[in-house]
Amino acid sequence: MTTFSPQLLALAHYLAGEFDNREQALAESAWYVHLRLWQRPVPLFQEDSLTIFAEQANIVNLDRPYRQRIMRLLQESNADAPLKVQYYMPKNPSTLIGAGRNGALLNTLTPDDLELLPSCVLNVTQKFLAPNRYNFAATPPPDTRCCFSVGDNIIQVSLGFEVSHDKFLSYDKGIDPTTGKATWGAILGPYCYTKREQY
Known part of the structure; x- marks a missing residue:
């Protein structure tokens, strides 16, 4: 059984x-859509990591969530960025639609259902604020x-976030591969989420 660091x-x-x-x-309704974001722990890759399933929905279309993704949180031996987030994509996202609200849909998820996105990785740095x-x-x-x-499209995204015990700032943006310009997401600055319920 792996012992995870207090930071992880x-x-x-x-x-x-x-x-x-x-x-x-x-x-700032002109710039930021009102979104709901679900991030649920899933029992995958438990030998060396902790894993989160994420999806989001426009508040007016909560029954049509999108951007299903898996974040695998890993400990690294790198002293500068001791934690890492590796992203995966569900091979069949439609089977997981609504799993943010209904965690039971994640019970049958296996590593074989996921596609590793090798270039989609984040280094995590931490600031110590107080004990724990x-x-x-x-x-x-x-x-x-x-x-x-x-499908036939190459999607490019710029990923990033900040998180504390009750706030989550998402810097995720869609990038036009031809121009390098952001086309959706945190174009003017991060989406600033407040935690409403702890999972």
Whole structure:
């Protein structure tokens, strides 16, 4: 049985939950859609990591969630960024639609159901705030591009987040591979989520 560091356990605890960005969407409705975000722990890769399933939905279409993804949280021996997040994509996302709200849909998920996205990885640095209190920042390694295929299309995204015990800031953006410009997501700054429920 692997012993996980207090930092890795805290990161997983902070990421797990139901979030929304109600305050931000009300204050800046022209720029930020009101979203609900679910991040549920899943019992995968337990030999060396902790794993989170994530999906989100527009608050007016909660029955149509999208962007299903898996985050595998790993301990590294690298002193500068001792924690790492490796992203995976469900091979058949439609079978997991709604799993954010209904965690039972994740019970049959196996590593074979996931596609590793080798270029979609984040290094996590931590700031110690108080005993058992941290602020984590996850950023891509220099000169990496997170790309994957959906059907015949190559999708490029820029990933990143900050998380503390009750806040989650998402820097995720869609990137036009031709121009390198952001086309959706945190174009003007992060989506600022508040945790509403702990999973």
